[in-house]
Amino acid sequence: MNLYKSTQAGLVILFILQAVVLIGCAQYEELTNDPPEITTFTIPNEVEYGETVEFRARVFDPEDDPLRYTWEVTDGVLKGEAGPHVQWTAPELPPEEIVPPKVVTVYLYVRDGGEEDVHKMATITVFSKPYKIAQIFTGTYTLIAKQVQGDPVAETSTLRLTPTTFTREIQSNPEAEVQAPTQFITGTYRFIKPFDESSGTIHWFPTGSTSPDVSTYTWDGRLFVVFYPETTTSLIYEK
Incomplete structure (x- = not known):
């Protein structure tokens, strides 16, 4: 009976030690994980109302971790799955056609599993050709x-x-x-x-x-x- 209890206690201690080791490794990996770096961020300076263009980014991660991309825009429509490339359609031209240009802001957030993400932003001028x-x-x-x-x-x-x-x-x-x-x-x-x-x-x-x-x-x-x-x-x- 004492032998059984000793074995059971030993297994519990072993389990606790393994958990501590795993948690420690995860914390160590998190502490030593270098964030990714957005090395290129290609966004057009200006587009026409209703025009579809492609946003492109190139990201370097020191640990080669899987990356998660999140694109956001203040106007227009994003198309396709979020990744290093994504398509965007500018807002449609209003019926009056001759309208002033408007500025749209583009945001990109990239995360590799760490606590913080890296991000970039840029602005695009959306113009009406008749107005221009x-x-x-x-x-x-x-x-x-x-x-x-x-x-x-x-x-x-x-x-x-x-x-x-x-x-x-x-x-x-x-x-x-x-x-x-x-x-x-x-x-x-x-x-x-x-x-x-x-x-x-x-x-x-x-x-x-x-x-x-x-x-x-x-x-x-x-x-x-x-x-x-x-x-x-x-x-x-x-x-």
């Missing part, structure tokens, strides 16, 4: 030449553009003895795809009109040439 191009065109332009069906027309005119609106100040036949009243035309305008900084199509919507005046345009950084095919009218403005 409209900002380039914003300013005041002076008419230097006008032609209708190839014939020159005497006219003094100023065109003022904001990212969303236009104002035309027109003085017809400025050489006439009796001057006609200055005409003001205001409204909104919209770029029609395909378009870029140098050429494209614009729909002009005078105030009160739902039907646009359609024109093409070219721009070389100084001269803004607008052509209305319906009336075969070309206007050359200088900024």
Whole structure:
């Protein structure tokens, strides 16, 4: 009986010693575990509304432990399983199209099983292409030449553009003895795809009109040439 009790007590002590050793090893491993390091963090600087891009990261872990990745964004949609690569779709373009850019913040957290994770963050500018191009065109332009069906027309005119609106100040036949009243035309305008900084199509919507005046345009950084095919009218403005 005493031998049985001694054996049982010995097993209990052995179990306790093994548990202490295991706990000690785990604590030692935790204390000596070096955290991972995010060596590269590839995030685009800017994207268009609704565009899908890929985020990439490269992480080094001294112990080569399994890593857990957590991506977070302040707007837009992440797609796929969290890992060193993940896809993200920027927020959709609002219906009005010509809207200012917005900033989205991207966070990456990486953990290797230790108590703390390492993280990185970056920001992306999400832009509307129509707004970006409209900002380039914003300013005041002076008419230097006008032609209708190839014939020159005497006219003094100023065109003022904001990212969303236009104002035309027109003085017809400025050489006439009796001057006609200055005409003001205001409204909104919209770029029609395909378009870029140098050429494209614009729909002009005078105030009160739902039907646009359609024109093409070219721009070389100084001269803004607008052509209305319906009336075969070309206007050359200088900024």
